[in-house]
Amino acid sequence: MGNSIVSLQHVEKWFGSNHVVKDMNLEIEEGEFLTLLGPSGCGKTTTLRMIAGFEDATSGTIEVQGERVEEKEPFQRDVNTVFQNYSLFPHMTVYDNVAYGPMIRKVPKDEIKKRVTEMLELVQMSGYEKRKPDALSGGQKQRVAIARALINNPRVLLLDEPLGALDLKLRKQMQIELKRLQRKLDITFVYVTHDQEEAMTMSDRIAVMRDGVILQIGKPTDIYDHPRTKFVADFIGESNVFEGTVSRAAGGLLTVETPQGVVTTCGEGFQPGEKLYVSIRPEFVSIGPAASESFSLPAKVKDFIYMGAVTKTSLDLADGKEIKLSRFEADSAVHEGDGVFVSWDPARSVAIKAEEVQQ
Amino acid sequence: MKSTKSRKLRRQRSSRFWSGFYAVLIYTVFYIPVAVMIAFSFNDAPRNYYWQGFTTRWYAKLFSFANTDLWDALIYSLIIALLATAISVIIGVLGGIGLKKFEFRGKKFINMMIYVPIIVPEIVLAVAMLIIFITIGVKLGMGTILIGHCTFCIPYAVVTIKGRISGDNETLQEASMDLGANRRQTFWRVTVPSIMPGITSAAFLSFTLSIDDVVMSNMLSGATQSTLPVLILSMNRTGLTPDTNALTTVMIALLVIGLLTVNAFQRRRRKKDARLAAEAEMAISSAHGG
């Protein structure tokens, strides 16, 4: 269980008649890197801002380090934020920006100087003390913003899509740096993003959100291998999702009838006649020239997309539904227009209850 | 192919020439009265009607402070302008920030009211205030003039500030509070400095409007001391003396010099900042990279 350093209980947020966050319950463990992941408008940023203190929860309780903070102003909370647009003070130098927090708390000048130098070195921005923010690149501003937040030794650092404005290569680099930083300093990071790859790379746990609700929370591998709703299966990584009805349920295996054919998947707790989704990741789909023993769906090869590391093959199934598979190398035996059979290991596919929303 | 290209170039160049020429023409129209005004400050005549020869005696007379009317009026105008600027900037800047940030009942109404002094002819405003002051029995004088000036300066200050505050300002304040500064500290350390250009703009605008104001000052001064513009207006009947030209020439000269100095200062400081920053970075990189 660990110690919950941040605890949200039955938190609700309304903006006028807009129900933005619905009965949110979240326990964030100390020292973990938790990501709130979801599409725009799902309420992840609002949740973050409620923890920081820029929004008041309409109802519910928020605790940081065991203390109730709903009544506290942002400057009274022991959390710091890295903002989406960095929000560096334009009229102050890098040094003054980073020194701001300690300066407010009246830390002695030489102590401040020592800490600022330390922080800038930590984020690899040493020597930039006298620069003004408008003379910095996006990545540099980013790092100054992080230094400015971390110098206050917060127990919890909130990051609101901080890498959104950076180009791809820089973003990937920063993701690794941020993760390393978090490990090194052993601070709790609460991270908000809509980029699921980013979430998968950095997080200890991911909370997938949609429409103000957490659909699923867990380790990246858990969420990837065992998505509990169709949305999560779709949102995280790529997957092929089939709709169908259970025709047989025995020994942990389900036989499912779908418009594209009969498939087998592992799954528990389903009754025959029940509607469900079957999700299979592209990397687990296999094709062969002939029907295999467990099950096969007839398909026609549509096209290949070469993506550098992997090749994605698209195939059309019996009723025209598209299925994708990915491989590290193109299968040279298969050509466009070929008729083949598609199958997978039932242990690799996931059975998802229809219309399920869980926390 | 070549002929079309050169024809296009010629067309572009000629249009650029003519538009530049037009701009110069307009600037000339703006500056002609200024030039004439300066020229006539050297006019050797008791009153400014015709040119009667070159002299610098008016400047001598000006700086001998012999024309007490003129200097009294100038000092009076300056005092009023400074006070009006101070009041208008404080109320206007606070108002601009507040109106941008907060919602409250009657906000739309106040917003509309702010535009009234800007749009409505000044005479209407002046007359309205005059009527009220006299009816209530307030004595006309510096106080009423000051109130009048502030009434049209404040809206300009508000509008200037509102134009300079972007949504960014909100996040800067959040960042400040996130780092531990309370509202008061945030206001003085973050909000005000970041809109400083807007504040100086507003101050400058208010000062200019106040010191040049005729209508309001004329209506609301009663029989007391005149401001400089009012004095000039009354002198128009009998003809202006060239020392008023001298005075205005000196004023504008000071202004232009002041402007250039401030500009030069800013440029120098920016260069110094950039140089210091570059030096610091080079020191670090040579320490690391050797």
Place this chain on the structure above:
Amino acid sequence: MTETAPPAARKKKRGSSLPRLAQAGPVSVWMVLFVTIPMLFIIYISFMTRNTFGGIEYKFSLTSYKTLLDAIYFVVIAKSLKVALVTTLLCLLLGYPFAYYIARKPPQVASKLIMLIMIPFWTNSLMRLNAWMLLFQTNGPVNNALLSLGWISQPHKFIYTDWLVMVGLITNMLPFAVLPMYSSIEKLQNSLLEASADLGARPSVTFRKVTLPLTFPGIFSAIILTFIPALGIYTVTDMLGGGKVLYIGNIIKNQFGVIRNWPLGAALSVLLLLITALLIFIYTRFARIEDMEVV
């Protein structure tokens, strides 16, 4: 889960209403005290009567408004409107190309050019008007030049004419026209003009169909900031018209000076207010008043 209505908001903890009051309060109070109330009062006065000694008798009457329909006043009002209209049109025509020229320059250069416009206006406006007088004097430089060129046989009387008043007005009002138009034109993105050209439009067509419509807010601001002040001027007419040229502004002022007919002055002022309100009303059909580019 069924959607329930939002629960009653918890008590506002945030720094109370003090900052709100301190910031927006003073400005609101000032505006109401020194703008709203005087305005209402002047409307009230316009419906009062003038007593024999030049004061106000608080008796309702429409005399002032009826007087406005008198031929004399009517002529003056019509003339003022005409002059203001012509001035505005000329300011637009002269100012737009100028604003365009500046707006297409890089921002650094443009701000310096704008500053260059403002510098003459730091001189006392009355002195500048006086300078126009000196120029167009009967024995002044302009007349002398025209005489020596042989374009006229005897000095032309420029001063104290409607014409000179209009010149003075235009030179005074031009920056108020140029600035909002500049603001609007500057916001015009180059990519839009490029797109128009790419789709086959000649420059004149692009101007008509893209530039002009998109810079309309600036043009309309320019109209408001030029026409209305032009209606109410009296300093320009005083300096350049020598008391011979009378517009609404002069008449209003006189009612509060020598003539002492406050209700009439008030009525004229109300008339100006009505014209202003009408223009603003038309403006708000196209944009909110807060979007008006002023500075």
